Amino acid sequence: MxxxxxxxxxxxxxxxxxxxxxxxxxxxxxxxxxxxxxxxxxxxxxxxxxxxxxxxxxxxxxxxxxxxxxxxxxxxxxxxxxxxxxxxxxxxxxxxxxxxxxxxxxxIRPARAFEGGRALAPDTDLVIVRENTEGFYADRNTFAGTGEYMPTPDVAICMGVFTRPAIERIARTAFELARRRRHKVTIVHKANVLQLTSGLFKRVCLEVAEGYPDVEVDDFHIDAMTVHLLRRAADFDVLVAENMFGDILSDMAGELAGSLGIxxxxxxxxxxxxxxxxxxxxxxxxxxxxxxxxxxxxxxxxxxxxxxxxxxxxxxxxxxxxxxxxxxxxxxxxxxxxxxxxxxxxxxxxxxxxxxxxxx
Structure with missing residues (x-):
């Protein structure tokens, strides 16, 4: 070009x-x-x-x-x-x-309130960086078919997939974006319960963070993160999350900023x-x-x-x-x-x- x-x-x-x-x-x-x-x-x-x-x-x-x-x-x-x-x-x-x-x-999903709009949190100005290829969304977790199946009519199973290469590249995207903004990244996970899958997401993001000493880093469990967004959305800059967590948080952040229409x-x-x-x-x-x-x-x-x-x-x-x-x-x-x-x-x-x- x-x-x-x-x-x-x-x-x-x-x-x-x-x-x-x-x-x-x-x-x-x-x-x-x-x-x-x-x-x-x-x-x-x-x-x-x-x-x-x-x-x-x-x-x-x-x-x-x-x-x-x-x-x-x-x-x-x-x-x-x-x-x-x-x-x-x-x-x-x-x-x-x-x-x-x-x-x-x-x-990449920004949420920034509009002056003159209807923001629930008028100081909202953050970006959610959502990993888009794996995580807990079953339609992205297998080469053919999906990662969701039913061994019996009364049992449904869904696979969550987390890989180091995918986590590394989404983490780098988040940290590079933070360098263009306010130099802060928040890692969203559920490593206290999902110790292997979400735990790997948190650990790899923290490893990538070592290459960005100029960027402040913190992390929160997904359930706590929803509360923090409601109470103090203005404190956050760039959030990085796996697929489903990022999807949920971005809809919430959009409403805080005024409307999903924006x-x-x-x-x-x-x-x-x-x-x-x-x-x-x-x-x-x-x-x-x-x-x-x-x-x-x-x-x-x-x-x-x-x-x-x-x-x-x-x-x-x-x-x-x-x-x-x-x-x-x-x-x-x-x-x-x-x-x-x-x-x-x-x-x-x-x-x-x-x-x-x-x-x-």
């Missing part, structure tokens, strides 16, 4: 509110890159989700995966896999398939990155112009920041900053969707953000 060539970005609107919030994010990315003096991306829309089942016989066609491999990054809208017909409903969902196919091992994330490996809002497809409000596009917009901004860091592209990094600043300025100025206490439609809020970003 050179600074002069426009990025090639895949875009997958998905299901439910996806076809409303993903185009909103595309508009804001275009505006932010132009404001930063860069060319807007070359977008390529790819089939995924319910419409892909209807037209291609798969929620995530092989042609989509092949096309993604040639892209610089991707925007993935929410999917409603619970509503898919069988056998698609029981298969690994589209986002899980993409994460597994490209080994997107780091799920909760962004990226799924990344060393050379791939996918922007994906942390929330679901919200089929109950789909097509009504009520959806909050902030999480998708901020996820796209995280993708720009990742691209700028990976490729040494200051314009992409600048665009990422402009995008987030524009979103925050819109909310601070009183423009917000219903879930944040406002009355703006999805399109009206997007118009306000584009205006803020373009104004610079």
């Amino acid at each position: 050179t600074v002069g060539r426009p990025y090639r970005l895949g875009v997958m609107p998905g299901d439910g509110i996806g076809p409303e919030i993903v185009p909103a994010a595309v508009r804001v990315v275009d505006a932010a890159l132009i404001a930063a003096g860069a060319q807007p991306p070359e977008w390529r829309e790819l089939p995924l989700g319910g419409s892909a089942i209807e037209h291609h016989g798969s929620a995530i066609p092989a042609t989509t995966l092949d096309a993604l491999a040639a892209m610089d990054g991707w925007l993935l809208g929410p999917h409603d896999s619970a509503a898919y017909p069988e056998p698609h409903r029981s298969a690994l969902n589209p986002s899980g398939t993409i994460r597994k196919h490209f080994d997107l091992y780091a799920n 909760a962004p994330s990226i799924n990344a490996s060393d050379d791939r990155c996918m922007a994906q809002a942390a929330h679901g497809s919200a089929p109950d409000i789909a097509g009504r112009g009520l959806a909050n596009p902030i999480a998708m917009m901020l996820s796209a901004g995280m993708l720009l920041d990742w691209l700028g860091t990976r490729h040494g592209n200051p314009r992409a990094a600048d665009a990422a900053g402009r995008l987030e600043a524009g979103v925050r300025a819109a909310v601070r100025g009183g423009v917000a969707t219903r879930d944040l206490g406002g009355s703006a439609s999805t399109d009206a809020f997007t118009d306000a953000v584009v205006a803020q970003v373009s104004r610079g």
Whole structure:
């Protein structure tokens, strides 16, 4: 990737509110890159989700995966896999398939409250770094099939898998991120009970910490961590956790910051990155112009920041900053969707953000 060539970005609107919030994010990315003096991306829309089942016989066609491999990054809208017909409903969902196919091992989920929003903890400004390939989620723990099975109709068993290489790389991701923030990492685990599995996670993270003497480190059991987040979210900077613990904590942190509608994330490996809002497809409000596009917009901004860091592209990094600043300025100025206490439609809020970003 050179600074002069426009990025090639895949875009997958998905299901439910996806076809409303993903185009909103595309508009804001275009505006932010132009404001930063860069060319807007070359977008390529790819089939995924319910419409892909209807037209291609798969929620995530092989042609989509092949096309993604040639892209610089991707925007993935929410999917409603619970509503898919069988056998698609029981298969690994589209986002899980993409994460597994490209080994997107780091799920990075910031939670930062908005001035003018509805935060339960207005001082929240933290990032949860979630290991994305193993842990206690059974659909990521075997080469074929899943790590969940029933030897009898009345007994269900689930495997949790923890490996040193996977823990080492997610820990390094957390510590490198902390160096760009406030130089503090909190390890979340349950080593007092799960001494071998969660114990290995804690021990390896502490070993990695020895290579980052400039970063402060502490650790908490997952149950205690939920209490600490409720009582003093502002004290935390970067949290690193296995898959399920990180998923639970990030939803909680999103609500503390104001709403799951503002909760962004990226799924990344060393050379791939996918922007994906942390929330679901919200089929109950789909097509009504009520959806909050902030999480998708901020996820796209995280993708720009990742691209700028990976490729040494200051314009992409600048665009990422402009995008987030524009979103925050819109909310601070009183423009917000219903879930944040406002009355703006999805399109009206997007118009306000584009205006803020373009104004610079």
